[in-house]
Amino acid sequence: MTSFADITPTLERLAIEVPSWAYGNSGTRFKVFGTPGTPRSVEEKIADAATVNRFTGLAPAVALHIPWDLVDDWAALRRYAEDQGIALGTINSNTFQDDDYKLGALTHTDPKIRQKAIDHHFECIDVMDATGSRDLKIWLAEGSNYPGQADMRGRQDRLSESLAAIYERLGETQRLVLEYKFFEPAFYHTDVPDWGTSYVQVSALGDRAKVCLDTGHHAPGTNIEFIVAQLLRLGKLGSFDFNSRFYADDDLIVGAADPFQLFRIMVEVIRGGGLDEDSEVALMLDQCHNIEKKIPGQIRSVLNVQEMTARALLLDREALTGAQEAGEVLDAHEIFMDAFSTDVRADLAAWRESRGLPAHPAKAYAASGHQEGLEAARVGGTQVGWS
Ligand code: LRH
Numbered sequence: 001m002t003s004f005a006d007i008t009p010t011l012e013r014l015a016i017e018v019p020s021w022a023y024g025n026s027g028t029r030f031k032v033f034g035t036p037g038t039p040r041s042v043e044e045k046i047a048d049a050a051t052v053n054r055f056t057g058l059a060p061a062v063a064l065h066i067p068w069d070l071v072d073d074w075a076a077l078r079r080y081a082e083d084q085g086i087a088l089g090t091i092n093s094n095t096f097q098d099d100d101y102k103l104g105a106l107t108h109t110d111p112k113i114r115q116k117a118i119d120h121h122f123e124c125i126d127v128m129d130a131t132g133s134r135d136l137k138i139w140l141a142e143g144s145n146y147p148g149q150a151d152m153r154g155r156q157d158r159l160s161e162s163l164a165a166i167y168e169r170l171g172e173t174q175r176l177v178l179e180y181k182f183f184e185p186a187f188y189h190t191d192v193p194d195w196g197t198s199y200v201q202v203s204a205l206g207d208r209a210k211v212c213l214d215t216g217h218h219a220p221g222t223n224i225e226f227i228v229a230q231l232l233r234l235g236k237l238g239s240f241d242f243n244s245r246f247y248a249d250d251d252l253i254v255g256a257a258d259p260f261q262l263f264r265i266m267v268e269v270i271r272g273g274g275l276d277e278d279s280e281v282a283l284m285l286d287q288c289h290n291i292e293k294k295i296p297g298q299i300r301s302v303l304n305v306q307e308m309t310a311r312a313l314l315l316d317r318e319a320l321t322g323a324q325e326a327g328e329v330l331d332a333h334e335i336f337m338d339a340f341s342t343d344v345r346a347d348l349a350a351w352r353e354s355r356g357l358p359a360h361p362a363k364a365y366a367a368s369g370h371q372e373g374l375e376a377a378r379v380g381g382t383q384v385g386w387s
């Protein structure tokens with residue numbers, strides 16, 4: 001039996017990168033609702049990310065999206081973040097909001113447009129050099145809407161060449177992570193629709209190119225934890241974009257739609273070494289908070305990951321392996337469900353307090369008056385992209 005005390009050294013290592021865009025106003029194509037206290041600048045988004053880390057001890061880095069988070073002085077931004085105890089994390093490129101890319105960016109038939117898209121990634125790598133970021137995350141909105149519209153095969157070839165040019169430019173400690181998504185905004189075919197395509201493309205590049213798994217980017221019913229297991233087995237799981245969904249790419253709070261799925265994913269992350277000391281798997285959130293308050297939304301999210309990770313760490317591996325090998329189907333299932341059903345909230349609260357953190361970060365934030373202060377001070381927060 002594993003006790004709570006046994007799992008705290010691993011829990012202590014748990015670090016979840018938060019996305020800058022989670023703090024901006026977002027919505028659907030029907031309406032973006034403004035939320036009081038929304039950041040008006042990149043600095044204010046970073047300050048909010050630092051607040052999430054202060055209350056939870058779980059979010060030591062913030063991911064940026066270029067050009068949503070463009071600034072003139074990256075060294076100053078880096079210092080600004082570090083002064084508040086967080087690092088600038090993954091740099092996300094954006095080739096999905098420019099008219100030139102209507103028919104493709106890295107896959108476009110026109111070499112000039114392809115080069116423009118490659119140059120944008122070079123600019124992102126320059127940013128990474130200044131911010132000290134390790135990862136360049138690429139999600140491509142490329143594909144076609146109608147059968148016959150595009151040469152799917154030719155687009156894979158061009159994608160491969162474009163990615164090679166970008167990869168070549170990375171520094172020795174930098175990585176490229178390629179995110180897949182099965183549909184949207186293209187509705188017929190998508191150029192990187194699944195983990196297999198991402199795997200094929202990054203494998204052709206080299207060791208420092210990996211797959212990014214966004215939990216919201218799969219067809220309903222997909223066994224995501226199997227994909228996690230396979231990519232870890234292959235040494236190709238670079239990062240997660242955590243969120244949850246009911247229908248499409250909803251970007252809801254991770255663990256909200258299906259905590260059991262999050263538990264199953266964390267079981268495979270642990271099984272595959274993804275929480276080991278030398279693990280290079282980056283755990284990130286990719287969410288937006290359309291109607292709820294943003295800082296409390298992010299606090300809830302990182303706590304959900306922590307809670308399901310704790311339950312997954314409590315899984316009695318030895319007993320499980322024994323039951324599996326003995327062919328004891330129901331015993332194995334019960335051992336698995338016992339871990340999922342363990343209420344770890346009181347243990348987590350006590351452990352947080354022992355580390356100088358609030359026992360209940362969400363309640364502590366609500367009681368702190370911080371939100372009211374932001375709402376009074378920040379007038380006119382802007383829409384910061386969508387996700
Ligand atoms: C695409 C995506 C990708 C983008 C983010 C804003 O749906 O998941 O990661 O960078 O949303």
Ligand code: MN
Binds near residue numbers: 139214241286
């Ligand atoms: Mn994503």
Ligand code: MN
Binds near residue numbers: 214217286
């Ligand atoms: Mn998404």
